[in-house]
Structure formats: C-alpha cells, structure tokens
Amino acid sequence: MNPALAARRAVHIPRFVRAYAAEAKPHHKILVVGGGSGGLNVANQLYNRFEKEGKKLADGDVAIIDAAEWHYYQPGWTLVGAGLKQKSQLRRRMTELIPKHIALVPEKVASFAPDANSVTLSSGEVVTYESLVVAAGLQINWDNIKGLSPALADPASGVSSIYSYDTCDKTWADIEAFRGGKAIFTQPAGVIKCAGAPQKIMWMAWDRWRRTKRGEAADVEFVTGMPTMFSVKKYSDALNALRVERGIGGLFEHNLVEIDHRARVARFKKPDGALVDKEYTLLHVTPQQGPLDFIKSSPLADGVGWVDVDQGTLRHKKYGNVWSLGDCSSLPTSKTAAAITAQTPVLVDNFYRVAETGEVGGAVYDGYTSCPLLTGYGELMLAEFVYGLKPKETFAAQFGIDQVTPRRLFYHLKKDLFPAVYFGAMVHGKWFGPNGLQPPTFPAKVEAAPSA
Numbered sequence: 001m002n003p004a005l006a007a008r009r010a011v012h013i014p015r016f017v018r019a020y021a022a023e024a025k026p027h028h029k030i031l032v033v034g035g036g037s038g039g040l041n042v043a044n045q046l047y048n049r050f051e052k053e054g055k056k057l058a059d060g061d062v063a064i065i066d067a068a069e070w071h072y073y074q075p076g077w078t079l080v081g082a083g084l085k086q087k088s089q090l091r092r093r094m095t096e097l098i099p100k101h102i103a104l105v106p107e108k109v110a111s112f113a114p115d116a117n118s119v120t121l122s123s124g125e126v127v128t129y130e131s132l133v134v135a136a137g138l139q140i141n142w143d144n145i146k147g148l149s150p151a152l153a154d155p156a157s158g159v160s161s162i163y164s165y166d167t168c169d170k171t172w173a174d175i176e177a178f179r180g181g182k183a184i185f186t187q188p189a190g191v192i193k194c195a196g197a198p199q200k201i202m203w204m205a206w207d208r209w210r211r212t213k214r215g216e217a218a219d220v221e222f223v224t225g226m227p228t229m230f231s232v233k234k235y236s237d238a239l240n241a242l243r244v245e246r247g248i249g250g251l252f253e254h255n256l257v258e259i260d261h262r263a264r265v266a267r268f269k270k271p272d273g274a275l276v277d278k279e280y281t282l283l284h285v286t287p288q289q290g291p292l293d294f295i296k297s298s299p300l301a302d303g304v305g306w307v308d309v310d311q312g313t314l315r316h317k318k319y320g321n322v323w324s325l326g327d328c329s330s331l332p333t334s335k336t337a338a339a340i341t342a343q344t345p346v347l348v349d350n351f352y353r354v355a356e357t358g359e360v361g362g363a364v365y366d367g368y369t370s371c372p373l374l375t376g377y378g379e380l381m382l383a384e385f386v387y388g389l390k391p392k393e394t395f396a397a398q399f400g401i402d403q404v405t406p407r408r409l410f411y412h413l414k415k416d417l418f419p420a421v422y423f424g425a426m427v428h429g430k431w432f433g434p435n436g437l438q439p440p441t442f443p444a445k446v447e448a449a450p451s452a
C-alpha cells in the first residue's frame with residue numbers, strides 16, 4: 001500500500017478529508033458566504049488571481065462560511081427526475097471540495113454588520129473581514145403552498161419536485177408508476193432558480209410516456225403562474241409551438257396555492273384572485289422561491305431582499321468592500337450556474353483592481369445566462385441570453401447554428417459535459433462557461449465614448 005494511504009488508514013481519516021480546509025479564524029481577509037456554485041467558484045478564482053499576479057495570499061486569508069455537509073450539483077436534479085442519473089452521483093462532501101489554502105467555517109450566518117465589517121454566526125461568534133462576497137443562494141418557500149409538505153412526504157401521493165435532493169428521485173418513481181390520467185406540471189409566479197426546469201421535467205415525462213406506449217393515456221398540462229412559456233420571446237414562441245404540436249395543455253397566470261393530496265386536487269389562484277381546482281393523477285410542483293431571511297433582514301438587501309449590487313460590476317451599491325453573485329444577488333438575470341460562470345470573472349477582476357488601485361476596472365457583466373432546455377431524450381434547446389432578454393448564442397456566433405432548434409449535441413453538453421466540467425473544473429475556479437477553460441480578459445478601464 002502506498003505510504004500516504006497507509007497513514008490515512010492508520011488514523012482513520014476518510015479519503016475525502018485529504019484536501020481539508022485551512023483553519024477558521026476570527027478574521028479573514030476575504031470572507032465568502034456560501035459554499036455553493038457561486039461561493040466555491042469565486043473563492044477559488046480570487047485566490048488564483050492574487051497568486052497569478054504574484055501576490056499570493058496566505059493559507060486561510062480566504063474563508064468560506066457554510067454549514068452544509070454536502071454540496072449539490074443542482075442542475076443535475078432534472079436529470080435525476082428523468083431517470084438519467086443517480087442523485088448520489090451529483091453531490092460531494094463540502095470538505096472534499098475546499099482546497100487546503102482556503103478556510104471553511106462550518107457554520108450558519110445569523111446576521112451581517114457591514115458598517116463594522118463583520119458577520120455574526122448562529123453560534124454567536126463574530127467573524128470580521130476586509131472584503132465580503134455574498135454567494136448564499138436563495139430560499140425555497142415550501143410552506144407557501146398549503147399541503148405541499150405532507151403531499152411530498154407521502155410516497156403514494158403522486159406529488160413530487162425536482163427542486164430538492166430529497167424529492168428529485170420521487171419524480172422519476174412517479175413518472176415510471178404513471179399508467180395514464182392527468183399529469184400536471186406547475187411553475188409559480190415570480191422568481192425561481194432555473195426558470196426552465198419546471199417545463200424540462202414535463203418534456204422528459206411526456207417523451208418517456210410516448211416511448212413506453214403510455215402517451216395515449218397521458219393528459220399532460222403545464223400550469224404556470226407566468227404569462228408565457230419562457231421569458232425570452234424567441235425561445236418562448238418555439239416552446240409554445242412545441243407544446244401545441246405535442247398536444248400538451250397550457251394554462252397561464254395560474255399559481256399553485258394548495259394541494260389536497262388525499263382527494264388529488266390542486267388549487268390555483270389567478271391574478272384576479274379567482275380560485276381554480278384541478279384533479280390530477282400526477283403532480284410535479286415547482287415551489288415558490290425568494291431571498292433568504294438573513295439577507296432580507298440585513299443592511300445589504302434591496303427592497304425585495306436580494307443583495308443590492310451594481311448590475312455591471314457586481315459591487316455592492318452602498319458598501320464598497322462587499323460583493324455578490326449568483327442566486328442571492330439583485331442581478332436582473334435568470335438564476336443559473338451558467339450565469340455564475342460569467343459573473344465570477346467580472347467580480348474577480350473588479351475586486352482585484354479595487355484592491356490594487358481603489359477603483360473598479362473595465363469588467364462589466366452583460367447579464368449572460370443560459371437555460372439548457374431539455375425537450376426530450378436526446379434533444380435540447382440551448383437558450384443563452386443577456387440583459388434585456390436578448391439572445392447571445394455561443395454556437396450561433398461560432399458555427400452559425402441556431403440554438404432554438406433542439407439538438408442532440410446540446411443534450412450531451414447538458415447530460416455529460418456540464419456535470420463533468422462542473423466537478424472537474426468549475427468548483428476549482430477553472431471553468432469559464434462559453435469561454436471553456438480560458439479565462440476572459442478585461443480592459444483596465446472602460447473606454448470613454450469618443451466625444452462627437
């Protein structure tokens with residue numbers, strides 16, 4: 001046996017602890033709140049940037065606060081719901097993902113005190129910082145839908161959701177158990193992460209039933225609190241045409257508010273307050289989502305509860321040493337891991353230039369985000385867009401391929417490439433979305449527009 005492995009065995013240290021983080025201290029130069037996609041990506045890219053510039057930080061100068069035992073690849077939960085992956089493949093222990101030069105504070109944040117450059121942990125301890133990056137994600141409000149929790153807990157209810165680790169495999173079990181009847185897929189009114197996921201799982205279920213000769217018996221309906229299939233018109237129109245072509249019902253501006261899982265009735269609310277009850281055999285629920293309470297109640301929040309940052313620089317509008325990205329931020333774009341691949345390098349560049357010169361540079365986030373819309377087994381429509389809901393398609397730009405047409409190549413990006421590059425590179429700060437492994441470069445300063 002190799003000596004390192006023997007030593008580990010001797011003291012019963014499991015393999016995942018090999019990269020165990022630097023020591024947590026009462027003060028860190030850079031404090032990152034959240035060890036999800038945004039937090040891990042930004043903590044590593046910040047460390048790597050200072051090192052590359054010859055200003056290597058000491059072990060523990062960068063710390064991540066996160067109490068979670070597991071880190072989840074959430075974009076994979078749709079694949080679990082569609083029977084394409086095992087959920088246990090898509091998570092890692094947090095300690096396994098944090099490199100030894102970054103500290104892990106395995107606690108929850110209770111409150112922020114940006115005027116004192118500190119956060120208070122739920123243990124009561126206070127941690128101070130020079131700079132703070134908030135990448136805490138969002139909150140799923142399961143209890144906003146009356147009867148949802150007991151419906152999810154009952155294995156025979158036919159009610160499931162791909163929006164949690166605990167319930168995403170129930171979705172696949174329900175799809176497989178379905179023999180016919182009414183199948184309803186819901187999307188709430190308001191902001192959610194990955195706004196395409198509520199219909200992706202519907203397209204997969206529809207295709208699965210069709211391929212297994214259950215299509216005729218399935219009456220499928222998409223019931224959404226939103227006015228259209230998708231926010232970007234180009235993709236929305238194509239998805240709506242697909243819905244009609246496939247004989248799938250569409251009910252818009254109907255927001256799920258209550259489930260009676262014994263009677264198998266779902267209740268929806270219309271904008272005018274009218275209630276509509278619908279019977280179902282299978283119900284896939286996308287829960288309501290919003291800002292985390294500890295952010296909402298903090299001085300960092302905007303009027304809604306998101307961390308109030310500049311949409312171009314990602315710097316906090318009031319506190320110059322505070323930054324934010326990902327789901328918890330106020331950035332007016334769709335909340336996805338793909339968005340984080342574009343946000344992180346901009347944040348890091350501006351952060352570094354502020355540290356060096358006191359001012360942000362020329363890095364400006366254009367709102368890039370992407371939604372790989374599974375439309376069936378072996379096909380995917382790759383929506384990519386920027387602020388203003390304008391398409392910005394990587395493959396259209398490079399190869400002249402219109403991404404509104406579902407393709408097998410895109411399907412394999414989502415199913416095979418993205419999960420691999422996520423754990424192989426992105427969590428280490430080494431994946432740059434459409435740029436691949438190549439970090440984008442930014443001008444030191446935005447060129448002033450030439451005067452007329």
Ligand code: UQ1
Nearest residue numbers: 075337338341370372394418433434
């Ligand atoms: C991406 O980089 C990424 O991260 C791993 C995803 O995973 C969730 C994505 O969905 C997308 C679309 C990207 C962007 C990358 C390319 C090559 C378009």
